[in-house]
Amino acid sequence: MSPDAREDTCAVCGGPAAQRCANCRAARYCGRAHQRAHWKDGHKAACHPYVVLTSPALGRHWVAARDIKAGEVLLEERPLVVGPKAGSPPVCLACYAPVTDGRTCSACGWPVCGARCEMAPVHRLAECPLIAGQYDARRSAVYCFVTPLRCMLLDSSEGDRRAAFRSLQSHLDRRIGTPLYQAYAINVAAFVLDRLGLRRLADSDGGPHDERSALEATAVLDTNAFEVRREGGRKFRAVYSQASMMAHSCTPNTKHVFVGDPADGCPVIRITAAVAIGLGCPVTATYTQTLWCTRDRLRHLQSAKCFECACPRCTDPTELGTHLGSIACRACATGRVPITADGPWQCTGCGRRTDDSGGDGVAEAEHHVRSLSRADGAGFERFVKQVYASEWLPLHAGHYVTVGAKYALAQLYSNRISELTPAQLKYNTKICEELLWLADVLEPGITRFRGLLLFYLVRGLKQLNRVTKTKQNNYETIKNYTEEAVVILKTEPDLVHLIEQLQ
Template sequence: MEGTDDSQEPEVGMCANCGFIAKLRCANCRQAFYCKRECQRDHWKNGHKDQCQPFQVMTSAELGRYMVASRDLKAGDVILKEDPIVVGPKQITEPLCLGCYKRVDGSYRCQKCQWPMCGPACEAAPDHLPECVVGQEIGSPIEIANFDEPNHFYEVVFPLRCLALKKKSPKKYEQLLSLESHYEDRKGTHLYQENQKSIVNFLRNYFFIQEFPIEDIDSSEKSIHTITGIIDVNALEIRLKESEVLGLYPTFAMLEHSCTPNTKHAFNKDRQVTVKAAVDIKRGEHISTMYTHILWGTAARRDHLKHSKYFMCTCFRCSDPTELGTHFSALRCKQCTNGFMLSAAPLDELASWICTTCNGTMTAEEVTDINLKLGEEIEAALAMPVLQSLEKLVQRHAKTTVHPNHFHLFAARHTVLQMYGRDPSSVGQESMKKKEKMCQDFLKVCTALDPGMARLAPYAGVALYEYHLAVLARARQEPDAKQVDTVALKKDVETAKALLQQCIRVLQDEPKDQPEGQLCQVAQQNLAELRQWEATLSSP
């Protein structure tokens, strides 16, 4: 049970338990009043425990439903824990078990509906029931499939599971339909037409869901399109060990978007989402998450949000042509040697770009063309990375095409800094100096874009770990014993320890079965070993 908070000026309300005038408030949600602590204890047991959240849901014409903090939140405070109302495979996915979501090869099929599964245990999984019930009449649509490639038959599974909630759980179905679908915005678009062919027609003409009673499932074309819109706009990606699936979380869906989000979230083994404050959040501040990729430039982020979420972001980062001082989208000026091109009006996608030094200009179309070509070149180089080639590519474009911090080069640097010291061509102190400098620069950008590591924890965690390796490479040199600088050695060990500790803090919420969570465990082991080494240095 949460305690009361009477440290601020008393506010008067009605006791949530007995109805008398009350001045005490719940310290967690700041919304329920109590006249005495006994009333609070009774109310906690009688329902407030399940309703007590440190936020309030508000409504506006511009944002719809959104959340604000009902009390001051510290970084790391839990804001929300929520179970999904429905989980299912992504529209484009490799064949997977519809019970546990592990990869399958088609060697075992559900005995009732013939969908590929892991084995008998997964046939009874609750998640699998909707498509199993429907599929029992016609069998699995996957009769001949290449189990090494994505299969489009899985596109219908998640929408079908959503539609099946009408009978399975009317309350959850009501929650589902309360989410935004942008049906009118999507109607007539290319995506709408594709969904008509691959989902709507397939569910009606192959599975014949319109034959089911209307009380069990709403099979109208508009309802199916509404459901696909709700999924596209609101579903969260859940990374599993062998696959990625989608989940719908109605309360989480009320978090508004920001390109500098103040929350981070993680999933447990039961796919429950936990939302934590990534930075300190003051009472009354909006609580936000991010609907797009934090390592895209402003134009790419806003274009993605426009076409997938149907709004144009106007957050602080999008409004700033320097992207919080990082110059993450800046290009080199072609007319002078020192200037960088920045958008004259970042919230206008057609605005010209102007040089910071000579006032030369470039059209938005020219900027887009440069970014597309550079992106293709970087993507090709990262497909089969060769250190020397990738290093030269980054150096060349940083001098001639874009700002050194440009988002395309940033992705390449993330690979390069990991290759230093591992590639046979990069062994030695010179490479370690390069590695150390690149890690420092990389982390500066990460911190500027995402101070609370709400989205950049995996990237920053890797950079911190690699940085500690570079420092240790210097500390573990074996010069002549007479030349050992004990003070410098101890300083390097302290620096390496601090980097590992920060790496662990950044990655502590990452799933243990994912590479980032595994790196966190490695960092913990390395830290223990480093402390042992430090003890030997201090011994006489």
């Protein structure tokens, strides 16, 4: 009998197992000696507090193998493939920093930061020999083929990475007839196969490169890639083997950050439990934005990820009681009308039914908010106050357009904290507390959204105490908010520096 033949046998010797790994709860051992031996022999890399299961509804997904505490790091993983986004502006092909000084690779002529990036294996050993003379800054889609090409060039020396990448879902059959993939057939498939000559080269398995393989690589990227944002304006995408298998939820129980040198073009992804996760519960991430309404989240998931979300938030017309996508009732003003796919819709207050989804009014409000300068504090203040005064019906205080304006105002206030009047500081407190309630429902726990809101709130309360020079009786509240903010900010590498401003 092999060591792995039975769940109750030692993973090393196959003998009776009296103990199991405390972290993953999967591997079993006859004693400490074999547990230590197995750890050194490869279990360390595979030991996680989750297991990967498969279901018809979720496909491959993570499930907690034990009770997980909030703040636990579940995974740190290097990427399978990294590269520029399809619509990227001119960036270095190794570290993805914006390039404006005209520096180029001496071998291929594409933008790089300097000699170090020019010689980086991610570029020099991948596309560099193929793309000489092909850079044209006038083409809007000039970078769209680079990352798919890197995926296609994964060879037999990178067998584990290649196999892991090819095992990921692509949904290509659902994408292939769309306008986007018709464009990719020209700008990616035809370009790399015919312009770069990849059609004449055998792939790493000895088979031909063809349009299907090029579009398959592109679709795997679109389905699984994470957007990476790093210091210095770096924006690019990366695919991770394990992290890509987490199920989506619009109220996720994990968050992810990217760690390591900000200039490193191969960032490690760190997955952290945002809240406690019970044994047997799905471990989830989100592919959308918290402050999007259900309509916008579903549209994005359908077009970008090719699935229909059925999480508790998406299946609740009230969005878990937040009414982020509901409109204000024109009859009673205080009621909310949840807008679903099909009307007529009914007010939760007075019960009135209506065929008016409020689409025109919402679109006008969205256009107005987008037209405001990010520095126009007075404009955001005026808009939010007008919503509260029912001057922007069918919007209400908790509508997603209003909430977006409030969040922009909280950020703006934080950047100008020393210039704010006592009235503005009190208004900052009101806005932040309202948004914290929303965070508690939609993105609770140790999350970036909640951490930033606490930061804005604490700074505003401290400044209010300073400018009013009166005892506010809020020192205990400030202390508690500060302690929670510090816990969260410590888990966000690019926000750690904010902690100094809370002291």
